[in-house]
Amino acid sequence: MPRRGGPPEVNAGSMADIAFLLLIFFLVTTTIETDSGLDRMLPPIEPPEEDVVIKQKNIFTVNINKNGQLLAEEELIDLKDLREAAMAFLDNGGDGTCNYCKGRKNPESSDNPTKAIISLKNDRETKYATYITVQNELVGAYNELRNRESNRLYGVDFTEMEAEYLNPETDQAIRDELKEKVERIQGLFPQKLSEAETSTSN
């Protein structure tokens, strides 16, 4: 007996539910990946044309040996004390030209934050994880000092200001305004973190 009215219609009412399930699955698994890390500048391979004379007292040497032990200024130091030691060195202001420094003004330590250099040296056997932790502490020392100055001058954290400045979604007008502030703070405590493995001359 022939069927009347053609084949029965398939019920598509649950289609939306199935699609929603899939949608939620992909929503959850999607990660719009943003990488993050520590920015560093390598020194150029050609030596500078004129010899730059750096006083020994303006260099803060950090040595990491193959067991992950730290030597800061020829003294064994714990990782947790490193940030404070680096901050004390940067913030010292030994020659009195730095009017925003709050350090001890020890003449045996760095003259001025703009002259202070942190030199990081490591053994070939040093673990990468240790190296990064030390780098992190040193960058942290700079960031803490910059935050302090930024809070004094503008009432905001430097790290927040910089993140907003680097964010491509920030308005151009706000970016221009931030640029000046960010560069001023960076000028107060320039990040001079040397990782050249060549020996320093005195």
Place this chain on the structure above:
Amino acid sequence: MIRFKARSSASLPPVSTASLPDIVFMLLFFFMTVTTIQEKDLKVLNQLPDATEIKKLEKKDRLIYIHIGPPEQQYRSVYGTEPQIQLDDSFARVSDIGPYVLQKREALPAELRSLVTVVLKVDEKAGMGLINDVKQELRKVNALKINYATIEKAAQGD
């Protein structure tokens, strides 16, 4: 009152949900195409170290990636267990890094070439000796902006 009520209910037809599956499917296809399970086929273990003072890498068009770490299990018989360098999809030697970076940089538009950042994705168990060699190679080709890729760690409670 009664008449008004009756008329209003009659003039409000139910909202048609027939187009709902289409809308949902559109969203579904969008997310399906956007989802990437993993950008590259990693042949090395890549457990990144963690750090707190990190910066996000917002502009992806100027990044060159170098992966370093111990080879995955199935490559150990050939490459051993010592950390190896992976460029794109293959293992490489330290001397390959210079040409690789130059070639990648050449492929970029001219205005970006000076802004190139090399992202070092290094396994935390790798030794600094290899990293130093890599850094030397990068200095030789004048790729001086580098970034040590790390995972963000929650701020230490001190």
